Amino acid sequence: MSTIGLLTLVLTVAPAVAIVLILLIRHPRVAEALNLVASAISLLSIVAIVFLRGDAKLTFWGDYVIIDGLGSWTILCAAIVYFLASIYAVGYMRLLGEEDRLHRFYALFAGFGLSTLVGPMMNNAGLYWIAIELTTLISTFLVAFEREAASIEAAWKYIIVVSAGISLALLGTVLFYWSGTFVLGPTYDMTWDTLQQAAPKLNPSLVSLSFLLVLIGYGTKVGLAPMHTWLPDAHSEGPAPVSALLSGALLNTAMVGIVRYLVVADAAGISHLARGTLLALGAFSLFIAALFIVRQKGVKRLMAYSSIEHMGVIALGFGFGGPLGIAGALYHMLNHSLNKSAMFFGAGSVMRAYDTKRIPSIRHVMSRLPVLGGLWLAGAVAITGAPPFALFLSELTIIRAGLASEQYFLIALMAVLLVVIFVGFLNHFRTMYIENGEIADQKIVPVSAWCLLPMWLALVPLFVMGLWWPNALWEHFQTIAHALDAAAPTEALR
Template sequence: MTMNAVGAFVFALAAAPAVAIILIVVIHRPRAAEALNLVASIISLVSVFAILLLVPDTKVLFWGEYIIIDGLGTWSILCAAIVYFLASIYAIGYMRLLGEEDRLYRFYAMFAGFALSTLVGPMMNNAGLYWIAIELTTLISTFLVAFEREAESIEAAWKYIIIVSAGISLALLGTVLFYWSGTFILGPSYDMTWETIEHIAPRLNPPLVSLAFLLVLIGYGTKVGLAPMHTWLPDAHSEGPAPVSALLSGALLNTAMIGIVRYLMVADAAGIGSLAHGTLLALGGFSLLVAALFIVRQKGLKRLMAYSSVEHMGVIALGFGFGGPLGIAGALYHMLNHSLNKSAMFFGAGSIMRAYGTKRITAIRGVLRNLPVLGGLWLAGAVAITGAPPFALFLSELSIIRAGLAKANYVLVVLMAGLLIVIFVGFLNHFKAMYFDNGTVPERKVAPVSTWCLAPVWLALVPLLVMGLWWPQALWDHFQTIAHALTVMSPAEVAR
């Protein structure tokens, strides 16, 4: 009975946005599109919570084993569903400001489609189907990035699809090499499930599987936004509508990271864990360095948030790269914390940009005076996104640092801590200017912010504060179960 209930919720999770897309296109009205998209996001979020309550620590397969519900995938789906819900609320207030009533139903149809792709991607139990789901996220989100039809947004969309498609092509090549390496053991045709690849990994050819993993890491790392493959991210995140930016940062990046982690398990089983973890750690550390350099000198408001996403994906990569109970728990906690926090930051940035009529940081002054409620919330979010206490990102980053110390990776831990301090100072220095430096910027009348735009910021920041003061034991136990499932002994360890 429980499995039937789980199957029903898995179906509802995907069916809600799919049905919403059809109804939005048929009804063709902007207010109906808003409502349908919001209802779909609520159903998806409730379904994920129900799945977590019914099977919190169990791997379940559905529909011919093409669908997998496990701790890692469900956690990513939870992050995506939360961001989808928050962004759907915010979109109602934000999108009405664009004056695109005739095209608004198209936005919501694509928005629900984008959310659907991030929700079903982590469910794919076949490496090839997972690749298709990730490619689908690219195709749908490209149109959302270019929705406002300005020169900058169209250029960002082209840059996005070209760079990410090149990266995903490398991931496809890596997937094909993984499949080919398996044919020497299982024959020319077999089901390329994650369990199958992991099971045969100890018998795979080490040079071939090493090449395949590196291709997959670079390919999906491009989608994650790890440096130096990150160049699409600042443009796409900064030029798309704010609800899209939140979904790109808080949902899509996690969905792509799941693929890297699943292949990391295969690499561990194949005995190339040192290469795999070392490369992931190198990319994570380099992402922090690049983010620090660009955050300090940034001029554009949403680009500042975008480079913060590069930073936090680097932090998550370090967590999974360090591994162990602390590293994996910290990375998983950071995925949720970043999804909540970055959503609030993009919501605030979108509202500030519309209120002030500019994207330039130097033209935004007196935020707290002109918009006291939103300004106070956004400033709290800025403190939180830099990893400062008492917010939850402090706990997740601290856990990852502890994981690095436990692995005796002192150089990288010192580098990580130093760069996080630089980012803290650089990021908040921009907010100091926007809040407390009047300079020569003339006073201007600032448009008020609607409740639709304020409510999701509250809904994102309050849990961040609560989880920063209290890490629930149930969450820690859940993370430990996932960490145990992700810990694979190499052939050498098995022999010992």
């Protein structure tokens, strides 16, 4: 077995071993240490894989596992969030006073991390569906972990809405398999490559139906509007490290499925319908996010709607396609993962310090939580896409991709909505930082280093990458874009 195969094994086995040990030892301190070590090992292995892979596309274990550009990049994003969230969880979960259930939390947390890492490397469309379903099952319990009425309500909506949505993806998968049987015979392995190679011979109307079902199904999991209704609830009611993992890792993992099917749709010659629908969903997500961000009252719900916005931006990037669109979307994936994790960490700590989730009850953050306040504010500026942070670059690249494919109306709409979100989002931060409120005691609340460190780790790279987009990274995106775009007629949308 090659080095990369070995690293892939380490990547997945580390969290799995951690889960077993956590459940055997059942001690909160040991559990948090094991989870942290497992996440660090996973992160190191995927970093090594991304460096060693070059532009090779490797499959292991009877073609069931694939390490390709898109997959390894998404796993990298997920592993980073898992690692940062594991650091943050050490500080945050001790505040909840659930010591005797904490080992269960960490076992589930490692399981959730593992499932988001495994999803993108599934080479079989059916197995990918199972991995996505597994993420839902595990994370439901994490969302409900605090056992308050609101978190259980969120968990219930989450599992019902997402399972219903994902069952459409199952129908789409079955129909895709069926369309393949006309070309490949009654039994075949439904790998992404097989589908892509068979695609030109597939029946266009059947592929269109299947693709739309898959898009709506996985789109539910990505949180594209109007299938986003579970997202604000689940993201806002789970503990903060879980929110970060949901937003930064899970959404990308589900986006991979859409992109892989998009490649098949391109090869089948239905680019126009496929990309058009994805672009429409992306733009509508931005619209819904803008509406709800402006009049939001909950601090974590604000972050959740911002996730819907950024998933919309990523969907637009992949929808525009081409070297620019794909590079922008991939860069945006990483930037959003880093930035949104930092925002949820900040929101979690602020919520604990003020003991409320409501924006109107949070005032004078800067004077009360000096360091955290500064970091959180920097994160807020970054997440709205303002320079000098990396999200500005990736959004600009996506806009350039849109201009290159002559989607002027969409670009204008996107620009207007991004400005609305910028104003609306930062206005909430203005009220939380400088508006006068009734918070009487202005005492400084200490924030544990465990909670501050991951915010530094997320925001410093964002700042650096905002000033300097490394050339190696750009070339890496171009090889991925080349692999994804091989089937796409570049003129598809003109």
